[in-house]
Amino acid sequence: MLPHSTFMSSNRTSKLIGLFLLGLILLNFPIINLFSKEDFLFGIPSLYIYLFLVWLLLIIFIAMIVRRKDNKKQP
Amino acid sequence: MSTSIILFSSIAYLLFLFFIAFYADKKTREGNSLVNSPYIYALSLAVYCTAWTYYGSVGKAASSGSLGFLTIYIGPILIAPLWIYLLRKIILISKHQRITSIADFISSRYGKSARMGVVVTLIAVIGVIPYIALQLKAIDASSSILSNEADWMSEILDGSLFFKDKAFLLALILTIFTILFGTRHLDPNERHEGLIAAIAFESLWKLVAFLAVGLFVTYGIYDGFSDLFSQATKQPELANRFSMEAAGVDNWSWTWMVLLSMSAIMLLPRQFHVMVVENTNVQHVEKAAWLFPLYLLLINIFVLPIACGGLLHFPEGQVEPDSFVLGLPLQYGQNLLALFVYLGGLSAATGMVVVAVIALSIMISNNLVLPVLVQSSFIQEPTTSHLGRRLLNIRRISIVIVMLIAYTYFKWVGGAFSLISIGLISFAAIAQFLPPVIGGLYWRGATEKGALAGLLVGISVWGLTLGLPTMAEVGLLSNSSIEEGYFGISLLRPYALFGLEGSDHIAHSAFWSLLLNSITYVAVSLNTLPKPIELSQADLFIEIEKYTTGEAEVEVIKRRARLDDLKLLLDRFLGKRGRKRVLKNFARRRQINLKATKTVDAEFINFTETHLAGAIGAASAKVVLDSVVKEDPISLEEMLIIMDQTKEIIQYSKALEKKSLQLEATTHQLQTANEQLKELDRLKADFITTVTHELRTPITSIKALSKIMFDHPNIDLEKREQYLNIIIDESERVARLINQVLDLEKIQSQRTQFPLQPLDLTALVKRVGVGMEEVFRQKNIAFSMDLPAIEISVKGNNDRLTQVVLNLLSNALKFCDSQKGKIKVVLEKEDTDFVVLQVQDNGAGIKQENQKIIFEKFTQLSSQKAGKPTGSGLGLFICKEIIERHGGSIRVSSGPKTGTTFIVKLPLHS
Numbered sequence: 001m002l003p004h005s006t007f008m009s010s011n012r013t014s015k016l017i018g019l020f021l022l023g024l025i026l027l028n029f030p031i032i033n034l035f036s037k038e039d040f041l042f043g044i045p046s047l048y049i050y051l052f053l054v055w056l057l058l059i060i061f062i063a064m065i066v067r068r069k070d071n072k073k074q075p
Numbered sequence: 076m077s078t079s080i081i082l083f084s085s086i087a088y089l090l091f092l093f094f095i096a097f098y099a100d101k102k103t104r105e106g107n108s109l110v111n112s113p114y115i116y117a118l119s120l121a122v123y124c125t126a127w128t129y130y131g132s133v134g135k136a137a138s139s140g141s142l143g144f145l146t147i148y149i150g151p152i153l154i155a156p157l158w159i160y161l162l163r164k165i166i167l168i169s170k171h172q173r174i175t176s177i178a179d180f181i182s183s184r185y186g187k188s189a190r191m192g193v194v195v196t197l198i199a200v201i202g203v204i205p206y207i208a209l210q211l212k213a214i215d216a217s218s219s220i221l222s223n224e225a226d227w228m229s230e231i232l233d234g235s236l237f238f239k240d241k242a243f244l245l246a247l248i249l250t251i252f253t254i255l256f257g258t259r260h261l262d263p264n265e266r267h268e269g270l271i272a273a274i275a276f277e278s279l280w281k282l283v284a285f286l287a288v289g290l291f292v293t294y295g296i297y298d299g300f301s302d303l304f305s306q307a308t309k310q311p312e313l314a315n316r317f318s319m320e321a322a323g324v325d326n327w328s329w330t331w332m333v334l335l336s337m338s339a340i341m342l343l344p345r346q347f348h349v350m351v352v353e354n355t356n357v358q359h360v361e362k363a364a365w366l367f368p369l370y371l372l373l374i375n376i377f378v379l380p381i382a383c384g385g386l387l388h389f390p391e392g393q394v395e396p397d398s399f400v401l402g403l404p405l406q407y408g409q410n411l412l413a414l415f416v417y418l419g420g421l422s423a424a425t426g427m428v429v430v431a432v433i434a435l436s437i438m439i440s441n442n443l444v445l446p447v448l449v450q451s452s453f454i455q456e457p458t459t460s461h462l463g464r465r466l467l468n469i470r471r472i473s474i475v476i477v478m479l480i481a482y483t484y485f486k487w488v489g490g491a492f493s494l495i496s497i498g499l500i501s502f503a504a505i506a507q508f509l510p511p512v513i514g515g516l517y518w519r520g521a522t523e524k525g526a527l528a529g530l531l532v533g534i535s536v537w538g539l540t541l542g543l544p545t546m547a548e549v550g551l552l553s554n555s556s557i558e559e560g561y562f563g564i565s566l567l568r569p570y571a572l573f574g575l576e577g578s579d580h581i582a583h584s585a586f587w588s589l590l591l592n593s594i595t596y597v598a599v600s601l602n603t604l605p606k607p608i609e610l611s612q613a614d615l616f617i618e619i620e621k622y623t624t625g626e627a628e629v630e631v632i633k634r635r636a637r638l639d640d641l642k643l644l645l646d647r648f649l650g651k652r653g654r655k656r657v658l659k660n661f662a663r664r665r666q667i668n669l670k671a672t673k674t675v676d677a678e679f680i681n682f683t684e685t686h687l688a689g690a691i692g693a694a695s696a697k698v699v700l701d702s703v704v705k706e707d708p709i710s711l712e713e714m715l716i717i718m719d720q721t722k723e724i725i726q727y728s729k730a731l732e733k734k735s736l737q738l739e740a741t742t743h744q745l746q747t748a749n750e751q752l753k754e755l756d757r758l759k760a761d762f763i764t765t766v767t768h769e770l771r772t773p774i775t776s777i778k779a780l781s782k783i784m785f786d787h788p789n790i791d792l793e794k795r796e797q798y799l800n801i802i803i804d805e806s807e808r809v810a811r812l813i814n815q816v817l818d819l820e821k822i823q824s825q826r827t828q829f830p831l832q833p834l835d836l837t838a839l840v841k842r843v844g845v846g847m848e849e850v851f852r853q854k855n856i857a858f859s860m861d862l863p864a865i866e867i868s869v870k871g872n873n874d875r876l877t878q879v880v881l882n883l884l885s886n887a888l889k890f891c892d893s894q895k896g897k898i899k900v901v902l903e904k905e906d907t908d909f910v911v912l913q914v915q916d917n918g919a920g921i922k923q924e925n926q927k928i929i930f931e932k933f934t935q936l937s938s939q940k941a942g943k944p945t946g947s948g949l950g951l952f953i954c955k956e957i958i959e960r961h962g963g964s965i966r967v968s969s970g971p972k973t974g975t976t977f978i979v980k981l982p983l984h985s
Contacts, residue, residue, distance in 0.1 A: 012159075013160060016156040016157065016159060016160070017156070017157070019156040020153060020154070020156045020157050023152070023153045023156070024153055027149050027153060027333070028329065028330055028333065029326035029329060029330065030326070032329070033326070040304065040305075040308075042300075042301055043300065043301025043302070043304050043305050044300050044301060044304055045304060045379075047142055048142060048379060051142060051145060051149075052372065052376060055149075055152060055368070055372050056372065058152060058153075058155075058156075058368065059152075059365050059368045059369050059372065060365075062155060062156050062364050062365040062368070063365040065156075066159070066361045066362065066364060066365060
């Protein structure tokens with residue numbers, strides 16, 4: 001049986017690799033082409049909104065994954 | 076604004092940075108480092124955002140109108156989740172090996188190869204110099220825009236030939252600045268905490284300044300984002316620019332830009348320096364992995380609005396798009412804001428230049444100059460003064476040379492290109508490090524020859540497709556080469572190599588150079604054998620966790636040396652005081668007395684080597700040590716033995732692991748079994764206690780009555796008969812109890828073999844009912860049976876099922892109303908699968924809370940009739956056991972008015 005800590009950290013590895021792959025797909029063609037139109041959302045170009053939104057979500061997810069381990073560490 | 080104000084505020088700003096650096100260094104010496112914080116670390120990484128970000132992004136966004144500039148930042152944020160593993164690994168390796176630059180890192184991985192260090196350093200210098208030139212261009216241009224009036228200062232500057240050139244003045248100031256920051260003393264770990272503090276401050280300043288101008292444009296000049304964009308779309312030439320196709324960014328180049336920036340964020344010499352070399356704590360990487368992307372988000376969010384604002388205000392091209400950031404505040408007379416923003420741009424440029432030049436100077440001195448010098452007389456001369464001062468001088472000279480080349484590049488070529496294309500040319504050169512670094516971290520089979528060949532091929536292709544053509548733009552190469560291909564061969568056209576056309580130059584070059592680089596790297600690696608030192612370095616790089624947690628170092632190469640020789644070396648490079656401190660450390664940590672030793676083992680040599688490597692680079696340290704260390708090259712046989720041992724150990728440990736897993740499982744099973752046994756034991760004990768108690772009660776009364784009759788022989792007949800009746804009753808009760816206990820034992824022991832045969836349930840119930848009719852009649856109980864006319868076939872045991880029906884009927888008899896007793900038996904098919912037998916009585920009913928427990932062993936409910944329990948408490952339990960063994964179920968439904976109904980459900984025999 002794996003020690004608990006190894007299991008936790010390998011689980012975290014998978015999550016972060018998953019996030020990397022997800023970002024790679026979301027911020028690349030063909031997905032960005034879906035938003036690359038002359039559409040406006042709240043008066044702002046849709047591609048602009050899409051890119052920054054995905055960006056923000058990635059930041060939030062990284063912070064969440066990293067932080068969860070920080071909490072665990074403290075007794 | 077007057078030139079003097081700009082010049083004075085620039086110098087005042089730079090002096091302030093010095094003050095910060097000085098203060099941080101002082102704090103570090105006092106023992107409470109300002110720099111040891113994840114926030115400072117993340118801010119220092121933002122040295123990634125240079126003048127290119129500051130001015131160039133807006134320029135790019137304005138000239139192509141799209142979000143293409145974002146690719147440079149999307150790469151870093153995509154790779155950020157992987158930092159916690161990739162970057163962490165690189166930092167651990169670098170700390171362990173005291174690596175001080177990217178050249179050191181790659182050369183160290185491939186057997187501390189000196190020539191590898193040379194190649195990597197040259198590529199880095201070639202790649203980064205245009206990038207430094209770009210910063211000069213940016214500051215030069217921005218200060219020109221800011222100063223629009225002639226004053227005494229500009230006259231002096233214009234008048235003197237030497238200072239005629241503002242860019243030269245700038246290069247000079249930056250050179251002095253860099254020398255002061257980077258070469259004040261020789262740190263064995265190449266850490267400059269003061270510098271990092273200043274860089275972090277600059278990052279903060281440039282972010283705040285850029286946000287300020289962004290807010291000014293978006294909310295000061297316009298009424299928010301939507302207002303700005305709706306005005307922009309009214310202009311026909313702006314309207315269709317918010318999609319990628321319109322901007323000329325095709326999918327292909329988008330992907331390659333992202334990949335290039337992904338590698339740049341880790342491999343650019345200055346990024347490697349702040350991320351790895353200046354890292355104070357590996358844990359900081361975790362927070363930086365989201366703080367840095369957040370920084371990039373903030374600094375980019377206003378780029379498009381500023382670009383649109385600029386295009387709306389200067390549609391005729393009065394102001395270069397690269398300068399909109401300054402042009403817009405100036406247009407509205409916001410001079411103070413413009414100055415603030417200009418200083419932000421200065422921050423971005425100086426920060427980049429200082430760190431990049433320091434990183435390059437470390438590489439040049441440690442990987443180009445020292446390997447040559449240490450082999451010449453330089454090292455051999457019997458001088459007692461240590462070489463630290465000379466090393467610093469080498470650094471200083473390297474800094475001057477790098478700045479000089481950058482200035483020259485700017486003068487010749489810089490004017491012909493926009494900020495962003497120069498930057499991307501650099502990125503493509505640096506990306507050549509990607510295969511050897513990633514391969515080096517994860518692929519054991521990679522060899523020095525492979526990496527070297529790959530790098531040379533990659534950089535050559537880069538030179539043909541990007542480097543040389545930039546020369547053509549300024550007339551250093553004939554234009555015919557560009558259009559018709561080198562030597563007139565059309566397959567060798569630089570922008571359509573091998574006939575590949577249709578993508579932009581950067582993506583085209585990145586594709587060919589990285590592809591050929593990787594192929595060469597893999598192919599040559601597969602066909603060459605690594606040297607022993609390459610193998611041991613590969614193991615260290617790939618399995619760094621093993622080396623940092625335990626002292627698992629396998630000694631692949633046996634080395635011996637005289638302690639005095641090593642002392643001499645350390646004296647030269649670290650100084651006497653440095654040497655004493657280092658040796659004391661080692662002796663204390665390893666618990667050995669160095670005074671008594673003459674020759675030292677590999678462990679000590681490795682220790683010396685890593686310390687020297689910190690000062691002069693891994694390759695140089697190896698060369699220096701080789702001069703005094705005797706190396707017993709490892710033989711093939713020994714190597715095989717080591718490999719065999721390793722293999723055996725691995726197999727053994729795997730087997731051990733398997734065994735221990737099995738053991739664990741068995742232990743677990745045993746524990747469960749033990750628990751079950753304990754529970755059974757407890758039940759058994761309970762059972763015996765109850766049974767003996769039940770037996771004692773009737774036996775006591777039998778004994779008492781028999782004794783009375785024995786002691787009083789002349790007791791009257793009526794009494795005697797009464798006593799004997801009781802004795803018979805009690806004996807029957809004992810007999811019944813014993814029978815039931817035996818039954819129970821029999822049922823429970825016959826867990827599997829319980830003979831089941833098809834039988835007719837209707838006939839069975841009828842037989843039992845008829846048998847009981849006489850008893851009911853005697854007790855005045857109305858008994859009725861509602862049986863179907865047909866045969867109902869179930870698979871069961873005749874004796875056992877008879878026992879169940881009998882039990883239920885006697886139960887009903889016991890509990891039914893004493894005056895007007897009524898018992899009814901109903902048998903019917905429930906559906907195609909089940910048959911239901913109901914036995915109803917009109918007794919007092921069973922309380923809700925008792926309904927659950929009546930089917931358990933030895934549960935007795937006192938009947939109103941007898942006042943004390945008359946059964947053994949086993950009847951219903953036995954019924955339940957039998958029914959369940961038949962695959963059926965039994966339950967009770969009871970209310971105070973309705974009497975009690977036992978409902979038995981049995982599966983039909985199909």
